[in-house]
Amino acid sequence: MANQSSRYPILCASFNQDNSGFAISTKDGFKIIDSNTGRLCYDRAVGAFIIVEMLYSSSLLAIVGAGEQPSLSPRRLCLFNTTTGAPLREMTFLTSILAVRLNRKRLVVVLQEKTYIYDSNSLSMLDTIDTVPNLKGLCAFSPSLEGCFLALPATTAKGAVLVYNVMELQLHCEIDAHRSPLAAIALSSNGKYIATASEQGTIIRVHLVSEATKSYSFRRGTCPSTIFSLSFAPSLQLPDILVATSSSGSVHIFSLGFETNQRTKMSGSFLGSILPYSVNDALDPAHHHVLHNAVSAGVRSYAVVRKVDKVADSSSSEIASCRAIISLIAYNGYFQEYTFTLNSQNESTWSLEREFNLVAVISGNAETS
Template identity: 75%
Template sequence: MANQSSSYPILCASFNQDASYFVIGTSEGFKVFDSNTGRLCYERAIGAFIIVEMLFSSSLLAIVGAGEQPSLSPRRLCLFNTKTGAALRELNFLTSILAVRMNRERLVVVLQDKTYVYDLNSVKILDTIHTVPNLKGLCGFSPSLDGCFLALPASTTKGLVLLYNVMECLSHCEIDAHRGPLAAISLSSNGMYIATASEQGTIIRVYLVSDATKSYSFRRGTYPSTIFSLSFGPSVQLPDILLATSSSGSLHVFCLGFAINQRSRKSSSILGSIIPDSVTDALDPAHHHVLHSAVTAGVKSHAVIRKVDKLADASTSGAVYCKATISIINYNGHFQEYSFSLNHQNEPSWTLDHELNLLTVVSDDTFNS
């Protein structure tokens, strides 16, 4: 998630594929943090970076400079080893790199009108995807080898999404998700679901990747807002939670599992038999929970759900409730971690567990991944 604006001290921020670490790029260099402790594990002060991506918990980073010096061109991708402090490989392109994604076998490089797919181990190019102008470098990526998909905008005038199978190197389908252009795309880690938001930002839709059918339609709010990030909770099958941050400064949690229960109740009612699920889901706020002023309004943010637990409530005869750990990187330099709980009566609670200034923390130089 790169940001070209110099108004923020953080130029880019991303979590690794399992959210155990996160990395940031600044005007001075890049930093690697442990998500669980907030510990600064590694830093390199060699200039400004607009893309820093980490491969799981390994020592491999994909980094792209901001172009403030010739050696850090935004057209050059460097595969960097934090153990040795040296470049393993460099790839040069004719135009600026807008996004990079990786799993253990594939490397994806997004440019304005082309996206390249590489074999990560040999760095051999496997395919070139010609796209519509993608000025923001929007993309979604599921790192699972069994369901590794890439999502890219397929139109500049409406919310059409191209889904591409990265392991097989072929197009999977197109999804007509919104009337307006896309602002955010996210795939679940297992590649089963894709979430989208348009530039309007009022409706967030979720589709089943296998057959491109719409599964959920959530109303974020009535007034337009820029969606800064979308993230599914970790899950082997259906993700339990979808998370969104927006320019309003609010943190939005959509409970997919609860929506399924709502549907079963609606289907037995007269209204439920007449109104499609996608419409009633969008109008029913029961599975949508909001923490207002979670971050500074207007400041770009990137949030993920690091962990989801289903726990038994002893006070209610073993009824199950949900608890999630949510981590947020604010581009003004702050990191926050919230605990979100939802009891068996669908009552939410929020706790701010940790807050950290990412720009002032000191490294302990013990990163040996």
């Protein structure tokens, strides 16, 4: 997730595929930090980068320069080995690279009007996708090899999404999600669900990828706001929660049901968010939980759900509470980690567990405050 403005110290920020680590870039270089401990794992001060993507916790990085130095062209993708400190392969494109996504089998490179799919091991080109002008490099990628999908804007006139199966190298579906152009999209880690937000930012929708016509709506608010990030909780089935950040400075959590096809059962169960069967419906506000003023209004931010634990009631098989770990990166230079707890009465609490200055991280564990 690259920062479009240079007024903040963080130029880009990205978590790896399992959210166990993250990368940030400043005007001086980039850093790899362990999400669990805040420990600095790697630091390279060689100039500004607009893209730094990790492959899980391996030594492989995909990096793209910000263009402030001739050797760091925004048209050049470098696959970099942090163990040897040397590039493994460089690939140069005709226009600037706007986004890069990768897993153990596929490498995706997004340009303004073309998207390239490569084999991650041989780096042979497998497919080229002609796209509508994608000035922000908007895309979503599910790293699972069983449901390995890539989502891209389908049009600039409204919020439609193209979903490609990058393992089978074919178009999977097109989803008409919003009347306004897209601002954010996210795929669940297993590729089963996709979340979208338009430039209005008032409604967030969740779609079942296998049934592109089925959509569920969640109201974030009534006033327009720019959605900076969307992220599902890790799960093999329907993710338990969806987290969003916006230009209002708030963090939003939407609690999701466990079974999309059992509306009656869901309505009476814990976290039983009634997922509406029409895109015109909006989720009951009771299932929308907000942490206000997590960052200053207007500051770009990026949040992920790193872990979800559910506690069962000792006297029954029902879930008594849900506890989630939310990690937040603000582009003004700060990392925050919250514990979000939701009980069976739908009462939620937020607790700030850690906060530290990303730019000041040098070595060892980050200092918390």
